[in-house]
Amino acid sequence: MTQHPIGIVGFSHVCIAVSDAEASLRFYRDVLGLDVFFDIELEGPPMEVVTGEAGARGRMIGGMLGGTVVELLEFTHRDFARRPENTLGYTNISLSVSDIDAAVAAITAAGLQPEQQPVDIGGVRMFFIRDPDGTPIEFVSYPNGERTSAQMWGYGN
Structure with a gap:
């Protein structure tokens, strides 16, 4: 490091x-x-x-x-006006979960609607929801049991 x-x-x-x-x-x-x-x-x-x-x-x-x-x-x-989309700076919080399908089920059971079904990008499965102000919250599940993108990319090994 x-x-x-x-x-x-x-x-x-x-x-x-x-x-x-x-x-x-x-x-x-x-x-x-x-x-x-x-x-x-x-x-x-x-x-x-x-x-x-x-x-x-x-x-x-x-x-x-x-x-x-x-x-x-x-x-x-x-008096803040809500913005439909952030275009610069902070874009989202990303939360790592062990089971993306269980996360979708829990989010749906809480009465929220995911923006999409989980998608796979480079081996990482993910989906988004929005908080009450429209801020994107990403849920990710990494391959091979990794918990972070740093682990997935071998950083620190």
Whole structure:
């Protein structure tokens, strides 16, 4: 593994801006299994400094999802319009599952509709759903029992 001068020691978390913290909490916790370990209100000078906006306030909910910390961030001082598709920057969260067909069945049983049946691309089976704000969530199943793309490509072996 290559050392870099910045000194990065690991990946910290994924933060997702949401329009409705309660609706997103129901989706990420109740459907995907987010194990929530904090739920805080944010306001005051630190929020104003970080956002560059007077009166900035919000709510942040964080937890573990598939071994990664996921934070849901609702800026309650802003009025966000939903976008049908992200075209630059963050595109989706990808969750690795051991059985893609069981994942489709569980998603369907939760009352959600996958965007497509699982497709195979280069030996990886995948499908997408969307969270309450339309953010794509990808489910992937790797060949030969691998759990990540790094394992599939032999990185770190």
